[in-house]
Amino acid sequence: MSTKLDIKVFTDQVQKELDDANKKFQAFSSDHEGYAVLLEEFQELISDIQNAKYHFDHTWDFTKKVNPVEIQRELQKMRTFLRKSYKELVQTAAMVEKWLDRYQPDRNWDDGKTLAFPAGNVSKEDDK
Numbered sequence: 001m002s003t004k005l006d007i008k009v010f011t012d013q014v015q016k017e018l019d020d021a022n023k024k025f026q027a028f029s030s031d032h033e034g035y036a037v038l039l040e041e042f043q044e045l046i047s048d049i050q051n052a053k054y055h056f057d058h059t060w061d062f063t064k065k066v067n068p069v070e071i072q073r074e075l076q077k078m079r080t081f082l083r084k085s086y087k088e089l090v091q092t093a094a095m096v097e098k099w100l101d102r103y104q105p106d107r108n109w110d111d112g113k114t115l116a117f118p119a120g121n122v123s124k125e126d127d128k
Helices: 003-024 031-064 068-105
Strands: none
Touching: 003 068, 031 068
16 A cells, blocks of 8 residues: 555545534634644554553563463553554544644634634634
């Protein structure tokens, strides 16, 4: 499998997750909401990665003790957390996209203004 194919599969999964999230929940109403949702997803991702590392570290302990039964158990637990972390990675990436959607120029508010503005150029007029 080529790297391009891997990225396409990942991107497709992120888009599906985003589409599902958008069906269930409205767009973020503020950057604070986007931050809070992204923070929750990111913390879940980090937790799964940390759990995988914990079991990886234990494989070394059992490797030094020449205990293949425990090595296999730890590797199986590690695999479980890595699979969970992939799912969390997709969800986290989808929430990044959902937050970025707030800045798309075609997103119109009821007053006809768009939220989008060039990066670094936050207009104070939008606060009026």
